[in-house]
Amino acid sequence: MSAIASLFRNDYGADGFRACSVTGLDVHRSVENYVKLFGLTAVIALAVGGSFAFSVAMTRWEFVGLLDASSYYTHLSMHAWNLLIFWMVFMEIAVLYVGGPMVLGRKLPLRPLATLGWVTMVVGAIGVNASIWLSEAPNEAPLLTAYVPLPVSPWFYGTAILFLLGATIAALPFFATIWTETRDSSRTLPLVAFGAFITGIIAVEAILGGIAAFAYALAWRVDLIATVDPAIYRQLYWIVGHGTQQINLLAMITVWYFLTHVVGGAVVISEKVSRTAFILYLFFINLGAAHHLLVDPGMSAGWRIWNTSYAFYGAAFASMIHAFAIPAGIEAGRRRRGQGGGLFGWLTSAPWRNPVFASTIFSIILFGFLGGITGVVMGQIQVNMTWHNTLATVGHFHATVALGTTLAFFGLVLFVIKTMFRRDFVSDTLASAIPYAYGAAMSVATLMLMYAGILYGVPRRTAEVVRNIPGSEFSFSAAIPIFMIFGLFALLAILSGVLFVGVSVGSLLFGDRLAAGDDGGMLPEGGLHADGGEAIHAVELRGTFTLCLIFLGVFAAVYVLNWYLLTQLWAIGA
Amino acid sequence: MGLARHPVAAGEVIPVSNPLEDPEDDWWNSPVNRRESIWLGLAGAWSLGIFTWMAGFTQFGDQNPIGTTYDVDPDQYQERVGEYKESAEETEDGLVPPDDDVYVGAMRFNWDGLPVVLEAGREYDIHLGAYDVQHGFSVRPEENLNKQINLQVFPGSEWVIPMTFDEPGTYHVVCNEFCGQGHRTMHGRFTVVEG
Numbered sequence: 001m002s003a004i005a006s007l008f009r010n011d012y013g014a015d016g017f018r019a020c021s022v023t024g025l026d027v028h029r030s031v032e033n034y035v036k037l038f039g040l041t042a043v044i045a046l047a048v049g050g051s052f053a054f055s056v057a058m059t060r061w062e063f064v065g066l067l068d069a070s071s072y073y074t075h076l077s078m079h080a081w082n083l084l085i086f087w088m089v090f091m092e093i094a095v096l097y098v099g100g101p102m103v104l105g106r107k108l109p110l111r112p113l114a115t116l117g118w119v120t121m122v123v124g125a126i127g128v129n130a131s132i133w134l135s136e137a138p139n140e141a142p143l144l145t146a147y148v149p150l151p152v153s154p155w156f157y158g159t160a161i162l163f164l165l166g167a168t169i170a171a172l173p174f175f176a177t178i179w180t181e182t183r184d185s186s187r188t189l190p191l192v193a194f195g196a197f198i199t200g201i202i203a204v205e206a207i208l209g210g211i212a213a214f215a216y217a218l219a220w221r222v223d224l225i226a227t228v229d230p231a232i233y234r235q236l237y238w239i240v241g242h243g244t245q246q247i248n249l250l251a252m253i254t255v256w257y258f259l260t261h262v263v264g265g266a267v268v269i270s271e272k273v274s275r276t277a278f279i280l281y282l283f284f285i286n287l288g289a290a291h292h293l294l295v296d297p298g299m300s301a302g303w304r305i306w307n308t309s310y311a312f313y314g315a316a317f318a319s320m321i322h323a324f325a326i327p328a329g330i331e332a333g334r335r336r337r338g339q340g341g342g343l344f345g346w347l348t349s350a351p352w353r354n355p356v357f358a359s360t361i362f363s364i365i366l367f368g369f370l371g372g373i374t375g376v377v378m379g380q381i382q383v384n385m386t387w388h389n390t391l392a393t394v395g396h397f398h399a400t401v402a403l404g405t406t407l408a409f410f411g412l413v414l415f416v417i418k419t420m421f422r423r424d425f426v427s428d429t430l431a432s433a434i435p436y437a438y439g440a441a442m443s444v445a446t447l448m449l450m451y452a453g454i455l456y457g458v459p460r461r462t463a464e465v466v467r468n469i470p471g472s473e474f475s476f477s478a479a480i481p482i483f484m485i486f487g488l489f490a491l492l493a494i495l496s497g498v499l500f501v502g503v504s505v506g507s508l509l510f511g512d513r514l515a516a517g518d519d520g521g522m523l524p525e526g527g528l529h530a531d532g533g534e535a536i537h538a539v540e541l542r543g544t545f546t547l548c549l550i551f552l553g554v555f556a557a558v559y560v561l562n563w564y565l566l567t568q569l570w571a572i573g574a
Numbered sequence: 575m576g577l578a579r580h581p582v583a584a585g586e587v588i589p590v591s592n593p594l595e596d597p598e599d600d601w602w603n604s605p606v607n608r609r610e611s612i613w614l615g616l617a618g619a620w621s622l623g624i625f626t627w628m629a630g631f632t633q634f635g636d637q638n639p640i641g642t643t644y645d646v647d648p649d650q651y652q653e654r655v656g657e658y659k660e661s662a663e664e665t666e667d668g669l670v671p672p673d674d675d676v677y678v679g680a681m682r683f684n685w686d687g688l689p690v691v692l693e694a695g696r697e698y699d700i701h702l703g704a705y706d707v708q709h710g711f712s713v714r715p716e717e718n719l720n721k722q723i724n725l726q727v728f729p730g731s732e733w734v735i736p737m738t739f740d741e742p743g744t745y746h747v748v749c750n751e752f753c754g755q756g757h758r759t760m761h762g763r764f765t766v767v768e769g
Contacts (some may be wrong), residue, residue, distance in 0.1 A: 006721065023594065065648040070755055076598035083660040089682035097631050103594055140754055149729065150707040150753065188601065230728045231706055267592035270610060296726045297643040297702070297733035309628065320617035324610055332607075365591070380628045385639050388724040389710045389750040450689070455715045457722035459750035462758045472761040474746045478719055500760070536590060537605040545609040552616060566637050569721050571738040573638035 007040075007421055007508060008033050011516060013062060016107070018095040021417045022522045023262055026105040028209065032095055032420050035094045035102065035116050038170075039416055042090035048129070049082025050497045057445075057494065061487030062467045064482075072463035073141035077132045080144040084401060085244060086125045089167050091409050092203065092251045093117070094416075096174040096497075099196025099254055104189075110173040117170025127159025143461060145237060148217050148228045155439070157218035164207045164214075164240070171200055190277065191268055195254035198278045203247045205286055209239020231298050242289040245397070247407040249319075250281060252363065255408045256326050259360040259415060264350060265524035267339060269350075269536050277321035284314035301381070308379050316376050323368050323551060328544040336533030337526045338408035340398045344543045351524060355431045356418075359411030362439040367404030370446055373555045374399060383562050385572070388534050392453025398446045402493075406438060410500055417504060418520035423505060423511035428521075432499050441492035448486035452479050454565070592595035617758050639725060641735035648729040651703040654729040655687050667765045677701045678747075678762075680727045682711035682754050685747055685762030693769035697738045704729040713764070716744040724750055738767040 012018045016029045055075045058066040067075060101108050108114060118435035131153045135141055142152045146160075178197050183186065189197065220228040222487045257274070260266035268274060292534030293299055310316060331346045340346035374396040378387035387393055411476040414431060415425050452458040455478035459465060466483055468477045514520050589606075591597050596642070598604070602660035605616075632638050634769035646654075658677040662669040668689030676698045692698060702711055704727045725735070739745070749760035 023656040025594065071756060073752065073755075118601045137752055140752075147708050147751070180590070188596055189589075190595050191597070197595075228728060261593050268597070270604065271591050271597045271607045272604065273606055273610060273614070292693055295639045295724060297641075301638070301640050305625075305629055305632070309625050312625050317621045318622075321614065324613045324617075328595065328607070329612060333590075365689070376624070380624070381639060382628065382631055382635060382637055385637065388720075388726070389712070390724060395702055456719045456722070457712065459710070460746055461752040464758050465748065467762055469748065470720055470759045472746075472759075474716065474748075474761060476719065526609055529590075537607045541607055541609040545613065548613055548616075552620065555620070563627075565720060567635070569637050569723060570740050571636040572723060572735065574641040574642070574736055 021517045022519045030106040030108040034425030035097050038090050038094040045082045045086035052079035057490035069463035077141040079098045092169045092276045095251045099192050100174040100177040102185045103193050104479045109176045114173050117166050120166030124159050124163025131155035133166035148233045154221035157214040164210045192258045199250035206240045206243025213237040238289040238292045246285045247256040249278040252405045252408045263357045264330050265333040267333040274325045277318040279316035280314045284310040294381045295388045304381050328541045331544045332539040337530045353432050356415045358412045358435040359407050362435050363407035377562050390453030391449045391458045391460050393451030395446050422514045423507045432504050441489045454484045646704050646731045646732040652705045654754030676700050680704040683756035683760040691765045694742045694766050695769040699734050702727045702733045705755050708751050709749050712748050712750040742766045
């Protein structure tokens with residue numbers, strides 16, 4: 001207990017504030033402790049969900065074939081809920097508290113609500129886990145979606161609603177902070193606080209949809225209503241199903257702006273452009289929920305095209321803005337300090353041994369190239385016919401969430417260990433290895449999932465199809481070599497995840513305490529702020545521009561390839 | 575590419591925006607870096623371009639997940655598939671539909687109405703519906719797994735989608751929406767013969 005209590009101790013002044021030796025922010029005890037609480041809870045969810053990554057991957061790798069079908073769906077549900085929802089949402093509440101009260105140098109208001117929110121989320125999360133694990137026939141494992149009318153335990157819907165309510169309560173102190181800061185003035189919030197605010201709004205929209213979907217299904221499961229419409233449930237469900245992924249996206253981008261600045265010396269090259277991109281998200285990104293309904297009966301083509309494109313690709317355009325603005329911020333910041341000449345000197349001379357920096361950069365690159373591009377391509381209604389419910393879809397969201405968001409959050413957790421827990425890593429070498437090992441292994445595993453789906457049509461959510469479809473002579477055995485590579489690299493990715501949890505927990509328990517004023521090696525060369533140098537708009541952003549042109553080229557190539565494969569098909573549709 | 579540089583006087587402090595502090599008062603009017611402006615143009619053009627292609631392809635393209643949907647009670651749909659099966663000719667390779675309408679009924683864990691024998695080059699109206707829970711209609715020719723399509727099937731909806739198979743051969747149908755413990759065994763077949 002004393003070890004845990006010591007995690008929540010720091011040297012605060014009489015007013016409860018201390019100055020952070022890395023960010024320079026005035027940090028109040030109340031904010032810091034709740035960030036730690038939500039962050040630690042998230043890491044526990046990560047460890048639970050990550051263990052199920054092992055059993056799920058080793059089942060889909062039919063060479064090993066770990067689980068039989070009856071357990072597989074249960075394990076898959078545990079994997080999905082703990083990683084995609086609990087690990088992410090607990091982290092996101094922490095991100096809101098950092099982006100709101102911590103960046104603004106305030107206490108956390110409404111602390112009893114933060115506690116109540118945390119308790120409700122924990123009870124909800126344990127309840128969801130228990131209802132999945134204890135499901136009995138005729139109830140089926142819910143997977144992530146719990147599509148009606150497949151019978152799923154009413155306890156599942158009830159506890160999922162509880163978790164969502166808890167997350168809403170936990171977000172209230174953040175909104176209260178923003179309200180207090182802005183109601184009496186025409187103040188412009190710092191970009192990180194602004195990003196966190198937009199994230200919070202998107203989160204509330206998602207949560208309302210989730211409560212509606214699960215309450216509808218729950219009412220049917222407890223016989224309050226006699227029938228349930230699968231199409232209506234899907235519409236409501238995907239408000240939260242996709243909406244939570246948009247929370248992940250916005251929280252991740254906010255973290256990108258934050259960490260590239262603090263550990264990489266990045267500046268904001270244009271407040272106007274970056275904020276406009278967040279506003280585009282606010283208006284358009286939730287239309288993307290339609291990505292899941294593109295090959296559903298009943299929806300008109302016009303409805304699908306308008307929504308899947310976020311209204312003329314308003315949100316994809318916003319993402320491409322961040323894709324330029326964030327690396328450009330690093331380039332401008334470092335060029336102004338005279339760090340690195342030539343086209344990419346600013347990048348090659350960056351602090352690559354700092355795992356916080358490397359995690360953030362790999363998150364940006366891998367999210368963009370693997371997750372973002374595939375998301376837009378598979379979100380075109382025609383191409384979606386070839387991606388829907390294949391393993392390629394699973395590849396896409398592992399690129400966005402397991403590579404993009406999880407890597408960014410790895411960086412954030414390591415950063416919090418140094419700056420808030422004030423602990424040194426147990427091993428700098430092992431800590432530095434985390435983003436490299438995890439990024440590389442998960443990238444290969446993710447690519448193999450995409451190939452298995454798009455080149456071999458291997459379906460997702462099934463325990464056994466590649467080597468054998470029971471009762472049929474047909475199988476997807478041509479994809480066996482792909483799965484050999486997938487299985488090995490999935491194992492390596494899981495081991496890298498173990499390394500992350502090991503280094504994090506090890507550093508918290510056994511890491512040396514950093515002395516007051518020690519930046520723990522987090523600050524870029526030359527410190528956080530560098531004065532002088534040329535105006536931002538005049539810095540030559542040649543490196544970023546080149547990288548973005550490469551990105552656009554890859555985007556176009558993947559787009560053309562997917563459309564080529566599609567047009568090789570027989571004629572379908574009116 | 576030569577861009578105009580603004581000369582900086584020695585000791586002059588140029589304000590720089592960072593994401594942890596309030597920006598300068600006139601942040602909206604700060605000039606945008608020229609390369610960022612170019613990128614905005616490229617990204618905007620690409621966004622509009624792919625929108626136009628997707629929307630246009632519904633008019634001129636041959637592969638669109640677009641058909642007509644009717645609300646139907648799952649039991650009624652099952653009856654309709656039953657009537658269709660009675661009117662179809664039974665052969666060793668499967669049912670030969672009496673006309674251009676082909677009915678497929680998805681149920682745990684079977685594709686009712688399959689296997690079916692179709693003629694290459696002939697347009698059929700494929701009717702998709704489910705009797706119990708949601709299913710996934712996933713089709714590919716046996717010899718070329720990368721040619722495959724996937725459509726969602728609901729109980730309560732009858733989705734009529736025209737299809738023209740141009741190559742003879744065996745096409746395999748698997749379910750790719752989780753529908754219960756026997757989900758992985760759900761398999762059916764189209765046999766496409768020369769027209």
